[in-house]
Amino acid sequence: MARIRDLLANRTIHFIQPQQTVLEAATYMVDANVGAAPVLEGTTLVGIFSERDIMSKIVTKGRDPSTTRIFEVMSTELRTVTPDTSCDEAMLMMQTHGFRHLPVCEEKTLVGFLSLRDLMRQTLEEKVGEAEMMRAYIQTTVS
16 A cells, blocks of 8 residues: 655646745646645745636635735645555545645654645556456466
8 A cells, every 4th residue: 555655756846835925826837837835934834826816816806916915815724644544544535525635744844745646646556456466366277
């Protein structure tokens, strides 16, 4: 069973800061091709800002993205996992609580940021590997 630490190798953490404007953050997120970004003060995770926040807290409320600061609209009710958490546990947490992005922390320091897609890809790779081993086993016992 894979652990979160297995997914963190060679990954860039795209993050934003609380004082940035929504427009600055959205531009950065588009350039980085990410749908959500952790909000950091130094190395401490203080929130998450996502496309959903842009739609629900900026667009539909008629707020100006060029003057609204991230700290005003970021999501602050955060759930995190450690690098030693299993991928299955992390996926279950995301499904149970209805979010699509998961910060990975060691104490208060952010060490990774994963999406539901990352976890689904890992699960699919594991299932494909299991199926291949089953086929190989069946072929050796049938022969």
